[in-house]
Amino acid sequence: MNHSPFAKPLKIDRILVVDDSPDNLFLVQSLLQEEGYTIELAENGAEALAKIPTFKPDLLLLDAMMPVMDGYEVTRRLRENSAYPFIPILLITAYDQLSVARGLDLGADDFIRKPVEFDELLARVRSLLRLKHSVDERDEIARQREDFVSRLTHDLRTPLVAADRMLSLLTQEAMGPISEDIKEALEVTSRSNQNLLQMVNTLLEVYRYEAGRKTLSFSEVDLAELAREVIEELTPLATEKGLHLDLVNAPTTTAIVDGDRLELRRVLTNLIGNAIKFTDHGSVKVQLSTKQIPADQLNPGAKVIQIQVQDTGPGIPVDEKAALFEGFVTGKHTRSGSGLGLHLSRRIMEVHYGTITVESEVGRGSIFTARMPVRQREYATAASREKVE
Known part of the structure; x- marks a missing residue:
């Protein structure tokens, strides 16, 4: 004992x-x-x-x-x-x-x-109690993991935010003049710090979705308008690399969906930002269109809106595409990040009853396609949405 x-x-x-x-x-x-x-x-x-x-x-x-x-x-x-x-x-x-x-x-x-039969009763009782203990242990491990990630990300965010503010003050010469060489070094350090802060924030969002603790606020969202906002925000990054960033064929009245605006903005920012990041020459095109769901699929005849982000980057090897949307799976490209962005985007689309797919060929660029219902409330059930609320 x-x-x-x-x-x-x-x-x-x-x-x-x-x-x-x-x-x-x-x-x-x-x-x-x-x-x-x-x-x-x-x-x-x-x-x-x-x-x-x-x-x-x-x-x-x-x-x-x-x-x-x-x-x-x-x-x-x-x-x-x-x-x-x-x-x-x-x-x-x-x-x-x-x-x-x-x-x-x-x-x-x-x-x-x-x-x-009492022997049979006791055997079945013991069997079901083992099941109960197993489920409780699994739930406790999940709870501890979620608590650990929340505490870890909070503890990481605090010094990163403080460092970001201090670097900003130093770069703005709030504490005295600095040389151009020092200013350039501070700007590089600030960008690295912001990238790390963004990765920590993304990690926290991923675990909120995985643990079913993410609260969403659904309302009518104009995806065409949202796409224009994201493109306007990211255009300076594309211009800096000499890329053409355009929105083509944006519908004027059929791009209304039922969703969480901030989360859908996160998806668009990730897809368009990735396209710019991995493309050195050519263009990034964002295309919005609507289509009917085929008769042999769920909700036949319903309309979906399709968002395609097409780039002229290096493309994705076949052996990397299968795991592209898995968490912490990074590509072999030198600019590959944590692998969390696409995983989070897929989770966001799933809770919006949508999908993300990719078509790519090495040397010929990539096309990421996100689809979701145009009028989701007509057939979405409250029970499905409760899984993430």
Whole structure:
């Protein structure tokens, strides 16, 4: 036995037993308490639901047929309510295979038939509690990872922001005259610091999406107007490299989508900025158009808006395209970054019910295509959007 003062205390599993028969409740309670479990009893489904928030069971042992509210309804309500944590449900039934199938379809994790064999009951209880422990451990690891990333990015951002302000003051000679050589060195340092700050911010956004903690604000967004704004903002970068940056075929009335303006702006900035970054000669063209979804796909006949960013850069090798949108996967190009920008853009498009694809050939440039519904609210479900809110 581990007597270390730092050892994690042993957790006693809690089981909520729900049955309208007092005799059954007494027998199951006696059996499970002998195994060391903490037991709470309920005589119907409504009473069980009322006890769950305070008792917080690790397992629900649930009779299928009961007055007031049966086990099927309890299962349905428990699985449909996202406020509840995962609680394994062991359904007890005396009926045929159809009743078992119904219970499993509603969200029960296992079942056992009456009359109950105690050895089988204990085996199924232990099995479902192992499942519960596994899920809880996974969720705890995810929570700790999210907390670590949030703290890390916050701790990194604070000195980076302070350094950015100090470098800006030095460059503006707020603390006294400096030579041109020093000013040039400070500007290079400032750009590097801003790039690092941008990477930290992107990392934080990626983990917010991955953890389902990102809050979005949906409204009507004019993608053509948004594209013009981003192009105007990035034109100086293109001009500095001698590139032509143009918006072509922008629709005037069909570019309205339902989305988060700031997040969609992030996608456009990333796609157009990358095109400028990796293109040394020629042009970057941004093209907006609408098209009908083919009849053999989801929501046939609906309109989508398509944004294509085409460059005359070096192109992307075939062996790099498959993992291009994965996090922390960088290309072999000397200017490749952290690999997070495209991954984040793909996640943003996914929560807008859209996609991002790429067509590229080495030596012939690349075309990144983002698509999303024109009138998304007509068929988007609230449940889908809740995944990221």
